[in-house]
Amino acid sequence: MSATSLHCSAPAAAENVQDSLLLSQPLILQERQQQQQEEQHRTLRRSASNTTSQVAIVGSNLCPIESLDYEITENVLFKQDWRSREKIQIVQYIFMKWTLCFLIGFFVSLVGFFNNLAVENIAGLKFVITSNMMLARKFMAAFIIFSSSNLALALFASLITAFIAPEAAGSGIPEVKAYLNGVDAPAIFSLRTLFVKIVGSISAVSSSLNIGKAGPMVHTGACIAAILGQGGSKKYGLTWKWIRYFKNDRDRRDFVTCGSAAGIAAAFRAPVGGVLFALEEMASWWKSALLWRAFFTTAVVAIVLRALIDVCLRGECGLFGKGGLIMFDVTSADISYHLWDVPPVILLGVIGGILGSLYNSLLQKVLRIYNLINEKGTVYKILLACSISICTSCLLFGLPWIASCRPCPLDPSEPCPTIGRSGNYKKFQCPPGHYNDLASLFFNTNDDAIKNLFSKNTDAEFHHLSMLIFFVTCFFLSIFSYGIVAPSGLFVPVIVTGASYGRFVGMLVSSHSNLNHGLFAVLGSASLLGGSMRMTVSLCVIILELTNNLLLLPLIMLVLLISKTVADAFDANIYDLIMKSKGLPYLEDHSEPYMRQLTVGDVVTGPLQLFHGVEKVSNIVHVLKTTGHNGFPVVDEPPFSESPVLSGLILRAHLVILLKKKAFVPTPMQMFSNSFNEFLADDFAKKGLGNGDRIEDISLSEEEMNMFVDLHPFTNTSPYSVVETMSLAKALLLFREVGLRHLLVIPKVSGGIPVVGILTRHDFMPAHILNLHPMLLRSITRKRLRFQLPSWSKLL
């Protein structure tokens, strides 16, 4: 069971996953000898002396990280169910689906707005109090207030995260992305997680940690969508009965996609960007109907936010500053750029790409160290969070003292020094008529810092050195802040860091360029985002929606293309790296070159567990208890058919329900008509996430154990199948595109047992395949040589 715990404890370091796969998949090279395998099936299934060591052999399926099932299950019962659906039910279904999308958009926008409002007020209050103390020149007291309030907020966030919902830590984007790929990590969409994610994110962001709120918003959106889609939370008694149509993985997946789109839309007020983000980065399956649904959801977000902001613009939101949710408006009709502005922009893109990949690899390394600390226990987790908070407070308060005071400009576009909450010219320790440029960046919320950096007509505001200090501090602070046990996003820190980097480059080349420093900051953000997150269209649209300036489009496209290309030469997308280090079995949409050389038969492992069409109860119980498989082939043999015939595939969940309902007969016989009276299709509907029954909870008498079950009505009679000689690449295409959980492998030559094995998601994982076929490791030297090829070859 150690394999399981390692595999599923999130986050586990990448090496651990390798180990767990080594443990769970012994290096039995499968020889594709039909007879031998056939022998195995029989002996293993029939013998009652199965030891627990069998469990380890099929270990990869034991992990509580379940995979989702997007296949249309075709058993007799479900077919009846579909036929019995009336027109009115179909209309109800459509209506409910749209209503849910509306509700998702509505709730997500409310949460997004409330989130911003809370952060702006809590952080604003903190800054107003400390600023007032600074004005009274009580510097020490100001520092104590500042750092202790930060510590308290960070402590609160990490406490609730560690004790109530550890799944809420981090950004949540990797988990949601894995879910949309078909990996169901436990408890990521529970009501508990949702609560901690919202409250923890507000508290952590208010504590001036260098973390963002966009990632948590995506997770929040997905959570809201998942909870609404499964009809509320059963655990807390909040359930809606009328959402009975969505008890399947496909509809839930669609809702979660819409929810994550709404999350980005609410975080950045970027509705189109949200849809594109969900499409480009999150979703693994997509169709145009879903595009429209996501668009509808984000439109609701946009309209609700717009109405709520109208309220705030009337000044009824307390300390709601200029940064929160208001666009970083860099509109100016006179932006003009020419051919000679292109080289600096290209340079910005190249360095941005290098910085982005450096950022990813450093973050990955820091996460590994943090994992070692976090594994030691909850106290260590919280101590880590607190120490990061204290360090951050010291840096934010200490570093501005380095900067010399600068005299206010003669015709400032806004009051100098800043009065009240947010502004470009923070006074800090300076004498009247002066401002501290570093404090304007550090001693502010991230949103305000971005606004300052993006602002135009402020080319003289910042000193070279200040900008460099700010950039370096942000770069490292954001890397060290992400891994703590609190909800924390990556978007905003990367935007701040990128903006400071871009503005610094702008200062260096300003004599050779027409572009103002604010535009350089925008392009710098784009380059670092492109280098770290590796999105294209969605980032482009998000930046456009943030800055509200379409004239920048060609330059932003150029920067994104260059920085992504450069960064792809070094390492992968930050979310993929985090996902990999958490051990989530993400199925890529492209196959590795060696998969074309392997056949499906080469990777089918382990003894095959199969059932007869009419099976003894004790056999079923035994197999269910000793293996972790989620699907079993059902085969009819001579008493019931002329030759062995593959009847289909039965799911563990359905078997458990059968056992629970105790629909047994004393002798082995088929009984078609009776079974339907006892079962409704609703019984087989997918339960809420992680709420299915377990075999251990079912107790059966000795007599019952000797009875039989007719599995035929509950068997999916036409599962997708491939011939054993098909290449792995081709089978992966089918598995991935159709969204399967099980793929039956049938023999090339008929006559023997009509099924060779079952492929699951784990069988397609490169680590698993390379373990099975160490001779492919021979080509690892080749792999090392073309270190940069895998990331390139994705583009094929």
Add this chain to the structure above:
Amino acid sequence: MSATSLHCSAPAAAENVQDSLLLSQPLILQERQQQQQEEQHRTLRRSASNTTSQVAIVGSNLCPIESLDYEITENVLFKQDWRSREKIQIVQYIFMKWTLCFLIGFFVSLVGFFNNLAVENIAGLKFVITSNMMLARKFMAAFIIFSSSNLALALFASLITAFIAPEAAGSGIPEVKAYLNGVDAPAIFSLRTLFVKIVGSISAVSSSLNIGKAGPMVHTGACIAAILGQGGSKKYGLTWKWIRYFKNDRDRRDFVTCGSAAGIAAAFRAPVGGVLFALEEMASWWKSALLWRAFFTTAVVAIVLRALIDVCLRGECGLFGKGGLIMFDVTSADISYHLWDVPPVILLGVIGGILGSLYNSLLQKVLRIYNLINEKGTVYKILLACSISICTSCLLFGLPWIASCRPCPLDPSEPCPTIGRSGNYKKFQCPPGHYNDLASLFFNTNDDAIKNLFSKNTDAEFHHLSMLIFFVTCFFLSIFSYGIVAPSGLFVPVIVTGASYGRFVGMLVSSHSNLNHGLFAVLGSASLLGGSMRMTVSLCVIILELTNNLLLLPLIMLVLLISKTVADAFDANIYDLIMKSKGLPYLEDHSEPYMRQLTVGDVVTGPLQLFHGVEKVSNIVHVLKTTGHNGFPVVDEPPFSESPVLSGLILRAHLVILLKKKAFVPTPMQMFSNSFNEFLADDFAKKGLGNGDRIEDISLSEEEMNMFVDLHPFTNTSPYSVVETMSLAKALLLFREVGLRHLLVIPKVSGGIPVVGILTRHDFMPAHILNLHPMLLRSITRKRLRFQLPSWSKLL
């Protein structure tokens, strides 16, 4: 053969397709009796007395509209080829693919720019000359010049289209969309078509017909991409040898997708909109790597266009006016709207949706009538085009006389009346100091009319009645202009019509709304586009990029959502309607409800043609000559194997190559090693579109006819297959998602012949299925009742 010609003559009316299917698929209800079918195979294949009537039975495959093959073909030869690819070749492949994308973007932007430049200059010259004559009050002469130049231009466009490339008629978007779905209509991507599309579009648009240039630009982009991707045109001796890697359907599909994205990007200067258009409307398969590639292509377009426009802004482009390629800039920082602005916008959306679906159904009816005329001969086609041109000229010149002259505003934002080429205040017949508001709209290019309608601070410029006249005229003119034999788009006419409709509504409700009339025009365009083309995200982004105003976003989203929802209740997307009326077998990504009740075995029709592993040459020739199938199962029987084994699938194209190479042996025997020496994988590479060899071109001697061929090395040993009991809906999912051309159906019970039949694209067409199963027609009454459900059910 009449079935074929009806089915493939483009455009054929929808009824004809029904007829052709009736002809080609006799109503043999398949009883799934294994033995009977088996008998059939043998007798049919073995008997030499096959009459030509057999051809009709398998007619649906005979049609020159081929389907494309996205399956990974796994025969021994191809596997060897992949293994022999060196690292350097992979790098070459990647490099070439990006280079081609760059070239596609570059050429498409050049064509787009040249297209605009030519239209602006030709149409501009025409308007300047006639305006000058009007100033000299030579009204009759002006009309003659105007209408005769229009007629000459339209005649030229229709002449080259009718005689050189009839495939270039229309917008081309339906054909490209069908191609990306896997339907290869003949000659749509030839060099001839490209030439006619570019020249014809310039000439037709310049002739003041109410047609657009965006559709033809998409076709042009796709054409350029396809021609570059297949290494130039063999027919005209323009070939590049170095593009040998892209001789397959998958790579070509990717290029064509990028090309169509580039087309929209060049037509509207909307690079992000172009990518989204290709994604939402055009592509049937999509992955994130392709998203990036399309983004790169459109970024090239954006940058090249930007550079070229810089040249024009310096005034070096002749009569290049404000409309062409310059954005319809409606930026204003002070756009503010509140809750009470929403009801008029919702009204706009609802009426827009109704108008849009009305537009679609009228256009479809007009196209049917035009088809009847066009089928009579080329002369009729050209006469039709000329009469439409004359009518248009009369309306454009005649209608402004209705409008009364309006005095110039006191503080006009631009000269009044207009001097020179383009402007808001056309003088027409009016006295000095006055302008004719209808002439400002009619007597202008469409681009300039849109610009006038979108412009702000011109609320008093137009009279109610003028706007209504303009709207009605545009609405009908665009419907009657689309079907003529010339390249003609739908985007721009719909934008103009929608803008006038929106502005008219804006005038009616102006007393109750804050929004200015220009904004109403933008929203009106959005609503009509949404009602007719039914896109969401892409239209939204295209409109944003056209108008350069992000603050409008929530309103545009709202209008699009409403108009699409309303219109979907009535009929389908305009491109789908045109595609259907052209008889292109488009495979939807959702299945009809009745497909869940049918099994795959229910739709497998016709006698199955199969080959032995080692087959007699005369048999192959006979089968190839008497059927139109593109793929044949290969079965090994007792002399070569113990029991009948399905060896795989062989393609017609590969068989023809085998026959051409004459790799025969005198006796039936397997010969593995020899075959490879004679063949290179390149021999089997997909030829350029429609350039494959034909069986009729191969002549064989009597002696050769009696020899044998070993098909094993050339057989795809692991084609995708489904069990005959699988539901059609589930099989369709596999067929569609993986992008297949053939799907093997295997029997549930092994023992007999190991294959039941082959499914192709045509077998999934609703018309075909309903023909096979007339008992489903029983539910047609049900279908009629829920007339509006099918379009809704797409959203599930």
